[in-house]
Amino acid sequence: MSDVARYEYFLFLLLVILALERLARRLALPPAAAFILGGTGLALLPGTPELTLDPDLVMVVFLPPLLMSSAWFTAWHEFRRNLRGILALAVGTTLFTTLAVGIAARLAVPSLPWAVCFTLGAIVSPPDAVAAEAAMERLSLPGRITSLLLGESLLNDATGLVLFRFALAAALTGLFDPMAAVGAFCLVSVGGVAIGAVLGWGGLFLIRRLRDSDLIITATVLLAAASYIGADRLHVSGVLATVTTGLMLGWNQHADFSAGTRVRAQAFWKVMVFLLQSVLFILIGLSLRGVLHRLEGTADLLHRLVIPMAAILATMIVSRFVWLFGADAVRAVLRRWWPRQFATPSLPETIVMGWSGMRGVVTLAAALSLPEALPGRDLALCCAFAAILVTVLLQGITLEPLVRALKLTDDEAARIQSDENTAWVRVAEAQLRAIERASRRPDGTERHPRLLEQYRHRLRVTRDYAQDMATHRPEEIAHYQAVLAAIQAARAxxxxxxxxxxxxxxxxxxxxxxxxxxxxxAGTRL
Known part of the structure; x- marks a missing residue:
């Protein structure tokens, strides 16, 4: 296929993405599920060109901007407050799933070496940041649960990739030193955070001096790539480096970015993330053709793979629930001595968290990077693709009905609304004080009497609204509907x-x- 033909095929995929997104909205399906199904359908059509994915290129192109965007828009206070639970999920669940899947793989295929079994466990163990974010967009969950799941998705790729590298090295060399592995894991993690912090501060230093919105947004894209690639070249975690840089940019954007830059950056990253996520899930579906091509003419091999694959996928799903319920039991014991430090999720919350382990790009890229001569490579490829299909399609489609059935809602919505009302009162008070200072002349007269009255009226309305929102909300809606009507008249x-x-x-x-x-x-107030 020529370069021009590849470009035309890419444009065709964008057209498919538009159609699938519309179809997903009409059928109330998760877009990720629709894209994977669409890609799979394309892969099975006669004449569809076989897609060969370079796993390293996939990781470098897709992962840094998607991680940067997720970290950028992370609620920092919630992330820091729930960091202990996030680490327990990102590290503990991934380690436990790797161990459980490795044992299941060995029991299902006794001829596989232990190191290969744990390599397979590391491939399918980490839930995916892209899939998690795509799923969370449609749900209204308790704030703590959302923070835990999104935080886990930011960090567990690092754990899974490090475990994968250690297990693969052991499978290829036959050597494994547990103490050296623990030390290397700590070094890779701390090194990734350090590289991300250095690039984050350096990037902020540069951004404060650019001033032009286009240049600043371009710099954020470069920082995402630089943090991932730079850390990877230094043999530390590129995932943690990118997440650290993104958290720093997201925290400092409120003070260091102008209003225009923030608006343009949010619009840019929203479109970019949509395109990257959509193309990525389409490519995952299209990669099925390569998996089927490897198994072509080997019906006996496919038959031998079905039972081990089913056992491995079942273990992957169940082990997450086992870890979560076990962690809840430990928290319940510790809560007797430290009740304020160890909050125990409710049973519905734990069930939803257990059902939220969607796999994605990291699982696929890790499986594709396995050497051709590695024993069990075909099983690993099939398990990786099946893990993505089962979790994104089955869990992704049923997650929203499960949340409704368990009657889970955002229990912090009322508190957030109260905080917003209080904040708007404080803002109106600060604005009025600023106008009073600017309006008062030395002789005591007012320079801006109408402006002063306008801001006094705004403060009165804001206070009334905060004290009795239910009464004033219909008036607010009518007010902004009239404003929108005036804007439309002006536009015409x-x-x-x-x-x-x-x-x-x-x-x-x-x-x-x-x-x-x-x-x-005006539209944001409706």
Whole structure:
């Protein structure tokens, strides 16, 4: 296939993505499931070109920007508050699943070496950040559960990849030193965080001096790639480096980025993440053709793979529940002595967390990177693809009905709304004080009496709304609906003026941009 043909095929995939996204919304399906099904369908069509994925290229192209975006928009206070639980999930669950799957693989295929079995366990053990974020977008879960799952998805790829490298090295060399592995794991983790912190501070130093929004957004993309590639070249965790850099940029954006830069950056990253996620899940579906090609003409081999694969997938799913319920039991014991430090999730929360282990790009890339001569490579490839299909399709599709059946809701919504109301009162008070200082002349008269009255009125309305939101909410909705109607009337007027040649294109764009910002601001209040 020529380069032009590859580009045309990529454009065709974008068209498929648009159709699948619309179909997913119409059928109330998770988009990730629709994309994988669509890619799988394309892979099975006669004449579809076979797709060969370079696992290293997939990791470098897709993982850094997706991790950067997830870390950028992470709620930092929630992440820090739940860090102990996040680490227990990201490290403990991944280690336990690797161990359990390795034992299951050995029991199912006794001829496989132990190191290969644990390599397979490391491949399928880490839930995927991309799949987790795609699933969480559709759900309204308790804040702590959302924080734990998203935090886990940021960090467990690092654990899974490090375990994979150690297990694969043991499988290829026949040598494994547990103490050296623990030391190397700590070094890789700490080194990744350190590299990410250094690049984060360096990036912020540069960003504060760029001032141009386009350059700043470009710098954030480069920082995502630099943190991952730089850490990987230094043989430490590129995942943790990228996450650390993203957390630092996300925390400092409020002070170091201008309003225009934040708006443009959020729009840019939202579109970029959508395209990367969509293309990635399509590629996962298309990769089925390569797996089937390897098994072509080997019906006996496929038959021998079915039972071990089913055992491995069942162990992968069950082991997550075992770890979570075991961790809850330990917390319940520790809570007797330290009740404030060890909160125990409810049974429905634990069930949802156990059912939220969707696999994705890291599992696929790790399986594809296995050497051709490694024993059990075909089993690993089939298990990796099946793990992604089963978790994204089965768990992804049933997760939302499960949440509804268990009657889990965002228990922090009322508190967040109260915090927002209080914050708006404080903001209105600060704005009024600033206007009073700017308005008062030395002789005691007011320079901006109308502006002063406007901000006094805003403070009164804000206080009334915070004290009795239920009464004032209908009035607020009616107010902003009227504002939107006025904006639409203004938009129709300037378009008519432009159509009749009465205003220049530059004037149209300037006025339209101002109306767009007004419409966005009013729309967020509805």
């Amino acid at each position: 007027e300037i378009l008519a003026l432009h159509h009749h040649g009465q205003i220049h294109d530059h004037v149209l764009r300037e006025m339209e941009q101002d109306l767009d910002m007004q419409e966005i601001a």
